[in-house]
Amino acid sequence: MITLTDITKVYKNGPLEVQALSPVNLKVERGEFVAIMGSSGSGKSTLMNIIGCLDVPTSGSYNLDGEDVHKLNEDELSRVRNQKIGFVFQSFNLxxxxxxxxxxxxxxxxxxxxxxxxxxxxxxxxxxxxxxxxxxxxxxxxxxxxxxxxxxxxxxxxNAPILLADEPTGNLDTKSSHEIMALFKQIHEEGTTIVLVTHEPDIAEHADRVLLFGDGKLLKDTRKGSVYS
Structure with missing residues (x-):
């Protein structure tokens, strides 16, 4: 469903360059529930924006559901975002x-x-x-x-096959967070691929797979059954 190959992202501010993502190689299979964890500045939100076709990598290739994203024009990217990806944000964006x-x-x-x-x-x-x-x-x-x-x-x-959620419980109390994660679990069980960004271990525990990022690099890829920390 999602294949990232040697993805990098560099932000330029005048003469300064910030390496937000070092070469990242990642595959997410259809039907997975993946949580991306990391501290502020770890690169997790940058990665989410690239997966969601909201940003483009500096280098590398991204294949989404059989399409080479790099080759798509703006209209085609809009179609992909509308038909293949559902977005849920921390700030709701209503x-x-x-x-x-x-x-x-x-x-x-x-x-x-x-x-x-x-x-x-x-x-x-x-x-x-x-x-x-x-x-x-x-x-x-x-x-x-x-x-x-x-x-x-x-x-x-x-009916998008992919649901991307960026800190979806970040503005919620504990009870509401649990209710939202139960809803995500139900959606996943019905076949939707979910990629969720969070900095909260208890939220990541709902996923089947946890990716830990730091300094723009994928540090750890943990499948369910392990302890997330």
């Missing part, structure tokens, strides 16, 4: 003036799906995440956990 229903239907609107079909799909997903009673509310009227449930419903609208 539109404050839109209702819960409108926020969830947004990716489908961009895809040209009819209003009737996108509303039907959004309502089904909101029921799935336990928010069928909040469809007319706006984000300011929701708790942090509810906002993240809206974001997850939105990420699932296009």
């Amino acid at each position: 539109l404050g003036r839109q209702t819960v229903l409108q926020n969830v239907t947004l990716p489908m609107m961009y895809a040209g799906i009819s209003r009737e079909k996108r509303n039907e799909r959004a309502l089904d997903l909101l029921a799935r995440v336990g928010l069928e009673g909040r469809v007319k509310h706006r984000p300011t009227e929701l708790s942090g956990g509810q906002k993240q449930r809206v974001a997850i419903a939105r990420a699932l609208t296009m």
